[in-house]
Structure formats: structure tokens, C-alpha cells
Amino acid sequence: MTRQELIAQIKKKKSFLTVGLDTDIKKIPQHLLTFDDPVFEFNKQIIDATKDLCVSYKINTAFYECRGLAGWQSLVKTANYLPKDIFSIADAKRGDIGNTSAMYADAFFSQADSGMSFDSVTVAPYMGKDSVSPFLKFQNKWVILLALTSNEGAKDFQFLKNEESLLFESVLQKSQEWASNEQMMYVVGATRGDAFLQIRKHAPNHFLLVPGVGAQGGSLGDVCQYGITKDCGLLVNSSRAIIYASSGEDFAQAARAEAQKVQQQMAKELEKIGF
Numbered sequence: 712m713t714r715q716e717l718i719a720q721i722k723k724k725k726s727f728l729t730v731g732l733d734t735d736i737k738k739i740p741q742h743l744l745t746f747d748d749p750v751f752e753f754n755k756q757i758i759d760a761t762k763d764l765c766v767s768y769k770i771n772t773a774f775y776e777c778r779g780l781a782g783w784q785s786l787v788k789t790a791n792y793l794p795k796d797i798f799s800i801a802d803a804k805r806g807d808i809g810n811t812s813a814m815y816a817d818a819f820f821s822q823a824d825s826g827m828s829f830d831s832v833t834v835a836p837y838m839g840k841d842s843v844s845p846f847l848k849f850q851n852k853w854v855i856l857l858a859l860t861s862n863e864g865a866k867d868f869q870f871l872k873n874e875e876s877l878l879f880e881s882v883l884q885k886s887q888e889w890a891s892n893e894q895m896m897y898v899v900g901a902t903r904g905d906a907f908l909q910i911r912k913h914a915p916n917h918f919l920l921v922p923g924v925g926a927q928g929g930s931l932g933d934v935c936q937y938g939i940t941k942d943c944g945l946l947v948n949s950s951r952a953i954i955y956a957s958s959g960e961d962f963a964q965a966a967r968a969e970a971q972k973v974q975q976q977m978a979k980e981l982e983k984i985g986f
């Protein structure tokens with residue numbers, strides 16, 4: 712998907728919500744366990760109930776990989792069930808030496824090889840340019856590079872200072888030599904609202920994938936106050952708060968109600984920038 716197509720979706724749906732399909736077989740409603748593939752059935756119903764309210768789905772591959780072959784099958788089926796006009800994210804946090812990264816890129820981008828073709832994949836920047844470049848060889852596919860993450864451990868490395876900048880600032884600066892804002896986004900956690908001011912100094916026009924609202928307590932208001940751009944420039948993810956809104960048979964309607972609350976707040980923020 713191109714940047715323009717993504718922006719058009721945001722305008723049309725008045726939403727910049729990413730629904731996170733962090734689907735844990737131990738947490739899904741009991742009545743689904745009689746299905747052949749309970750995780751896929753859960754995802755299918757969540758997607759059907761929320762697809763008009765969000766512009767993106769993020770599949771965190773850990774929740775699938777941990778189940779071995781069965782999990783990988785749920786992952787492939789879910790990836791292929793996602794509506795084509797919705798931006799899809801394989802949240803796999805990959806990155807390795809060049810020839811290995813090329814294999815990871817095929818795994819998530821090459822339908823002919825792996826049976827899946829996501830629009831984007833999350834990548835760790837630690838191994839540098841040659842670990843990221845293989846993902847950038849695919850047209851209209853995106854790298855979402857970890858910049859400033861939402862977790863407590865982000866402080867361990869991401870705020871370390873070199874001569875003139877913090878490590879996450881160096882990630883933002885250096886990686887812009889590798890790709891434009893038509894192919895690169897950054898992960899910035901919602902739990903550090905005011906850090907968006909600093910992020911926007913270095914990446915004024917890039918889209919940011921923002922996890923951490925909902926279950927982790929980040930504020931959508933703060934994220935928008937400091938992070939929104941004239942093109943919106945934000946994809947805000949919520950996983951557990953939406954998909955586990957109810958553990959009963961009404962789980963999909965409850966997920967829809969939660970997604971709608973967030974979407975309505977987003978519509979107000981988008982109005983401020985004339986969308």
C-alpha cells in the first residue's frame with residue numbers, strides 16, 4: 712500500500728486505529744474451542760466486527776509462532792483474510808545479517824514463497840543498514856523500525872547519549888539515509904506522550920506506529936497533541952483492550968464497541984487537522 716492510499720483510508724474512515732490481533736488461545740472465549748482453528752475463527756469475527764472502524768491490523772507473530780505448525784497456519788489464514796484495502800502489519804521485530812533478513816522479507820512479503828503478503832513488517836534497527844535493506848527491496852512494502860518503545864526496558868539503551876544525541880534519535884536520523892517516508896515508519900510507544908515532540912524534530916512527516924494506548928495506559932490525547940501531522944502521520948494500535956473486551960459469546964460486538972470509542976475520539980482529532 713502507498714502512503715497516499717493509507718492517508719485516503721484515514722480520511723474515509725475518520726480513523727487511524729490499528730487493531731492488534733495478539734490472539735492468545737488461552738484467552739479466547741471457550742465456545743470457540745470446538746472450531747477446527749479457534750484462533751482463526753476468533754480473528755475472523757474480530758475482523759468482521761471492526762473492519763469499518765480501523766485502517767490497519769497488526770498481527771503479533773509471537774502469539775502464533777508459540778503454537779508451532781498450528782499457530783503458523785492460523786497466521787497464514789488470518790493474513791489472507793485481512794481486507795486488501797486495510798494496511799497490514801506483521802509485528803515480527805526481525806533483523807539479521809543481509810542474507811538472513813532477505814529470507815525474513817520473503818517470509819512476510821512474498822505471497823509466492825510463504826503464502827502471505829503483508830504491507831509492512833516491524834524491524835529492530837540494532838544490526839544497521841544491511842539488516843534493514845532487504846525489506847526495502849519490495850515495492851510498496853514498508854519497514855516499521857523500532858525507535859522509542861513503550862516498555863520499561865526502553866530506558867536501558869534507547870536513552871543512552873552519544874556525542875550529541877540519544878540512541879533513539881540516532882536511529883531516526885541514520886535510518887532516513889536508507890529509505891524515505893514512503894517506505895519507512897517508526898514505532899514510538901504511546902506511554903511517553905511528550906517524547907513525540909522530540910521524535911517530530913527528527914521525523915516531522917513520517918508515519919509512526921504507536922502501541923501503548925489501552926492496556927498499557929498511554930494517552931491518545933497526548934499522542935495527538937504532540938505527534939499528529941497535517942497528513943495525520945499516526946497509526947495507533949490497541950490490542951488487548953479491544954480484542955478481549957468480553958470473554959463471552961458477545962466478544963466481537965464488545966470489541967466493536969471498544970474500537971468505536973477509540974475511533975470516535977480519533978474522528979475529533981482528525982477534524983482538528985481538517986480531515
Ligand SMILES: O=C(O)c1cc(=O)[nH]c(=O)n1[C@@H]1O[C@H](COP(=O)(O)O)[C@@H](O)[C@H]1O
Pocket residue numbers: 731733771802833859860861862898899900922923924925926927948949950951952
Ligand atoms: O512493535 C510493537 O508493536 C510494540 C512496540 C512497543 O514499543 N510496545 C508494544 O507494546 N508493541 C506491541 O504492541 C502491542 C500492544 O498490545 P496492547 O498493550 O495489548 O495494546 C503488542 O503486540 C506489543 O508487542
